[in-house]
Amino acid sequence: MPDSFPALPGEDARAISPAGERAVPWPPAGDLLGDPGGWRPVATPAGAFRLVPVVLDRDLVLIVRWMNDPAVAAYWDLAGPGSITATHLHTQLEGDGRSVPCLGVLDGTPMAYFEIYRADLDPLARHYAARPHDTGVHLLIGGVADRGRGVGSALLRAVSDLVLDNRPLCTRVIAEPDLRNTPSVSAFLSSGFRLSAEIDLPDKRAALMVRDRALRDLL
Numbered sequence: 607m608p609d610s611f612p613a614l615p616g617e618d619a620r621a622i623s624p625a626g627e628r629a630v631p632w633p634p635a636g637d638l639l640g641d642p643g644g645w646r647p648v649a650t651p652a653g654a655f656r657l658v659p660v661v662l663d664r665d666l667v668l669i670v671r672w673m674n675d676p677a678v679a680a681y682w683d684l685a686g687p688g689s690i691t692a693t694h695l696h697t698q699l700e701g702d703g704r705s706v707p708c709l710g711v712l713d714g715t716p717m718a719y720f721e722i723y724r725a726d727l728d729p730l731a732r733h734y735a736a737r738p739h740d741t742g743v744h745l746l747i748g749g750v751a752d753r754g755r756g757v758g759s760a761l762l763r764a765v766s767d768l769v770l771d772n773r774p775l776c777t778r779v780i781a782e783p784d785l786r787n788t789p790s791v792s793a794f795l796s797s798g799f800r801l802s803a804e805i806d807l808p809d810k811r812a813a814l815m816v817r818d819r820a821l822r823d824l825l
Contacts, residue, residue: 638703638724639741645772650760653713657720657768660707662699666692668709669719672748681784682746683809704728710745710761718761719746722769725780733805734814739775742782745790758790762797766817777819782812791815798822 647656660669670688672678679685684694698705704727710718725731725742743765747758766779783790785804791813795801799815806812 638727639706639722640772642706642708642722642768642772645768648764648767650712650764652757652760655710655712655761655764657708657722657765658711658716660695660699660709662692662695665709665716666695668716668748669695672719672746678746681787681790710765712757712761716748717757718748720744720765722765730780730782730807733807734780734803737777739773740778740780741769741773741776742780743769744781745793756796758793759796762793762799766798767822770817770819770822779817781815782807783815784810785813786811 642657643659645657647654649655666688670691673682673684673691674686684691695707698707698721705721705723708720708722709716710720721742721744723742723744725740726736726738728742730736730742731740743762745758745762745765747761762781769776769779779799781794781799782805783794785791791801794813794815797817798821799817800821801813802816803814804811805814
């Protein structure tokens with residue numbers, strides 16, 4: 607399991623991959639979301655950030671460890687044997703491209719797990735007034751030491767910017783954290799999202815968070 611990832615063409619390899627590994631071919635995500643793995647890195651206050659689509663054999667052990675952190679397990683429901691997380695990831699990787707699991711890589715180090723998904727094509731769309739091409743984001747910050755110090759907000763802003771910059775038909779980025787997960791809701795608010803509503807989902811009462819392209823472009 608690598609601790610860092612190779613640079614994309616044109617990136618500063620020293621910042622992204624101290625070990626200088628060669629790039630791993632990433633599977634295309636299809637037409638529903640484009641190719642998050644090909645989106646250019648963005649600068650954040652915490653360092654250079656990019657999305658790296660999950661490769662099961664390479665990333666499973668790391669993601670399982672994160673999922674079994676008690677603070678994560680309280681909201682993700684994927685704790686336990688690695689087979690549980692593997693099945694969850696495999697379903698997305700073998701699907702039609704409407705959900706892409708990714709690692710959030712900061713200065714070459716995996717920091718977080720993201721799922722970028724088509725919210726308008728997701729069961730979530732039954733619970734709010736979805737618009738075509740609404741794109742959703744699920745997030746967990748992997749390391750305990752990286753929580754509560756603004757990293758989550760920086761990464762959420764970077765990811766939502768990547769979505770809006772690379773998906774011109776998408777006018778909004780959507781998230782639905784558990785309303786009880788106060789740190790997560792606060793991170794979304796700090797990263798440019800607004801609380802649109804409280805909604806009842808099958809497994810939780812959620813805060814419907816929205817980041818609008820129009821509002822972002824005015825700032």
